[in-house]
Amino acid sequence: MRGILIDLDGVLYQGDEAIPGAAAVLEWLKESRIPQLFVTNTTSRPRRAICKKLASMGIEADEDRILTPVVAASCWLKRQVSGPAALFMPSATMEEFENIPQLPAHQESGAAAVVLGDLGEGWDFPRLNRAFRLLMDSPQPPLIALGMTRYWRAEDGLRLDVAPFVKALEHAAACEAIVLGKPSKAFFQEALKMLGVDAEDTIMIGDDICGDVKGAQDAGLRGILVRTGKFLPSDLDGSTHPDAVLESISDLPAWWEQNSP
Amino acid sequence: MRGILIDLDGVLYQGDEAIPGAAAVLEWLKESRIPQLFVTNTTSRPRRAICKKLASMGIEADEDRILTPVVAASCWLKRQVSGPAALFMPSATMEEFENIPQLPAHQESGAAAVVLGDLGEGWDFPRLNRAFRLLMDSPQPPLIALGMTRYWRAEDGLRLDVAPFVKALEHAAACEAIVLGKPSKAFFQEALKMLGVDAEDTIMIGDDICGDVKGAQDAGLRGILVRTGKFLPSDLDGSTHPDAVLESISDLPAWWEQNSP
Numbered sequence: 360m361r362g363i364l365i366d367l368d369g370v371l372y373q374g375d376e377a378i379p380g381a382a383a384v385l386e387w388l389k390e391s392r393i394p395q396l397f398v399t400n401t402t403s404r405p406r407r408a409i410c411k412k413l414a415s416m417g418i419e420a421d422e423d424r425i426l427t428p429v430v431a432a433s434c435w436l437k438r439q440v441s442g443p444a445a446l447f448m449p450s451a452t453m454e455e456f457e458n459i460p461q462l463p464a465h466q467e468s469g470a471a472a473v474v475l476g477d478l479g480e481g482w483d484f485p486r487l488n489r490a491f492r493l494l495m496d497s498p499q500p501p502l503i504a505l506g507m508t509r510y511w512r513a514e515d516g517l518r519l520d521v522a523p524f525v526k527a528l529e530h531a532a533a534c535e536a537i538v539l540g541k542p543s544k545a546f547f548q549e550a551l552k553m554l555g556v557d558a559e560d561t562i563m564i565g566d567d568i569c570g571d572v573k574g575a576q577d578a579g580l581r582g583i584l585v586r587t588g589k590f591l592p593s594d595l596d597g598s599t600h601p602d603a604v605l606e607s608i609s610d611l612p613a614w615w616e617q618n619s620p
Numbered sequence: 621m622r623g624i625l626i627d628l629d630g631v632l633y634q635g636d637e638a639i640p641g642a643a644a645v646l647e648w649l650k651e652s653r654i655p656q657l658f659v660t661n662t663t664s665r666p667r668r669a670i671c672k673k674l675a676s677m678g679i680e681a682d683e684d685r686i687l688t689p690v691v692a693a694s695c696w697l698k699r700q701v702s703g704p705a706a707l708f709m710p711s712a713t714m715e716e717f718e719n720i721p722q723l724p725a726h727q728e729s730g731a732a733a734v735v736l737g738d739l740g741e742g743w744d745f746p747r748l749n750r751a752f753r754l755l756m757d758s759p760q761p762p763l764i765a766l767g768m769t770r771y772w773r774a775e776d777g778l779r780l781d782v783a784p785f786v787k788a789l790e791h792a793a794a795c796e797a798i799v800l801g802k803p804s805k806a807f808f809q810e811a812l813k814m815l816g817v818d819a820e821d822t823i824m825i826g827d828d829i830c831g832d833v834k835g836a837q838d839a840g841l842r843g844i845l846v847r848t849g850k851f852l853p854s855d856l857d858g859s860t861h862p863d864a865v866l867e868s869i870s871d872l873p874a875w876w877e878q879n880s881p
Contacts, residue, residue, distance in 0.1 A: 480745045484742070485741070491778065492777055492778055510792055516728065522792070523748075526784075526790075527787055530783055
């Protein structure tokens with residue numbers, strides 16, 4: 360094993376508190392010069408804000424060591440398309456797209472790609488219909504989905520996230536979105552490109568049996584589950600078998616030493 | 621054969637003109653006392669307006685002999701649920717739901733059914749999210765879709781129809797809609813109930829190889845295709861084989877006499 364992908368929420372911290380030992384593990388990673396990347400499905404905050412949150416809990420992380428669906432989309436666009444992209448996403452994360460040429464708002468054709476994030480209250484018929492018309496262009500531009508979360512729990516109740524709008528557009532325009540976000544293979548491949556390590560030499564450590572472990576294994580990595588965060592004992596009864604199960608991330612160095620040649 | 625379902629647009633008329641001989645065929649049907657029902661996917665107009673359009677072209681039709689997805693939904697609700705329904709549909713067809721108890725607007729739980737029509741510009745995040753929250757109730761109310769049209773061509777370009785919003789809610793709330801509209805089986809079953817004739821004794825005549833012919837055949841009826849309306853010669857090259865192909869509806873009486881015992 361040569362590289363590590365690390366989930367954030369539930370692995371390094373829980374709520375507003377660091378998981379005991381998390382900071383020491385990151386120290387060890389740095390000293391051991393093991394290529395590492397923090398991989399999260401957060402689409403509501405730019406890397407700058409994520410680093411700030413980590414720092415407030417005593418965890419040091421470099422911005423360029425964090426991969427979010429937004430960052431993955433930005434990298435994907437830079438590499439794969441040359442024309443302007445149509446971005447449907449909240450302003451909070453627009454700073455990650457600074458260097459991406461963008462289609463003028465209201466223009467209804469000529470997008471080199473259509474990128475969908477969790478716009479929430481920003482969705483209305485004209486906006487969704489604009490995304491649809493852009494996708495009906497010939498040739499059809501790719502549809503990029505920033506994750507496939509169905510809904511989330513806001514203070515006033517459940518709220519639709521990005522996935523329902525992706526499904527609406529996929530059906531209307533008869534296309535299939537490229538999903539950038541765990542557990543999608545495309546997202547893990549983007550992570551491996553940033554890490555510079557092959558899938559078979561990389562582990563993913565997370566608290567989500569599906570998003571982290573199954574997603575990683577499907578992409579050819581090894582998947583390690585921690586018993587912190589959203590972990591439930593029943594996670595181990597399903598068809599996904601983690602390559603290892605650790606009490607918490609603080610057990611990672613010992614496991615690594617044992618399992619590394 | 622004892623009963624007939626007849627598509628409207630493309631079978632009885634094309635644009636604003638009656639198909640030659642259509643009125644005479646309807647006369648013949650009446651005189652022969654063959655149970656008949658006009659079956660259309662139109663959701664933008666109530667039966668009253670459809671009768672008016674037919675009359676302007678010299679075609680007589682009774683309101684209670686017309687089945688639209690809106691009417692099918694109203695019948696379905698009357699029969700299947702007892703509580704109030706949440707209706708997401710344009711005001712033009714709301715008159716068809718006169719006798720259906722309705723959930724007060726803005727109420728986000730307690731719907732006995734959630735009915736989705738082509739709201740068009742009426743869709744915004746709060747409205748779609750309300751439909752979602754209603755569907756996340758326990759027990760989950762059924763989701764009724766007034767057809768599954770993906771989009772239509774408006775004067776200013778393509779516009780999302782009802783299906784993308786159905787797909788969004790199905791995915792978000794992990795449910796499957798009951799589709800009332802051709803080619804869905806549930807819609808044809810509703811038509812047979814109104815007609816009072818069994819599937820195997822009924823024919824459907826239409827100009828849509830999928831919506832009319834395949835839908836009918838899948839529901840156990842015989843499907844007859846006419847070479848008017850949206851008919852294309854290539855319709856006959858696919859995997860659906862109509863039970864008969866007629867030049868137009870005016871050939872129906874002769875075909876019926878030959879094929880009826």
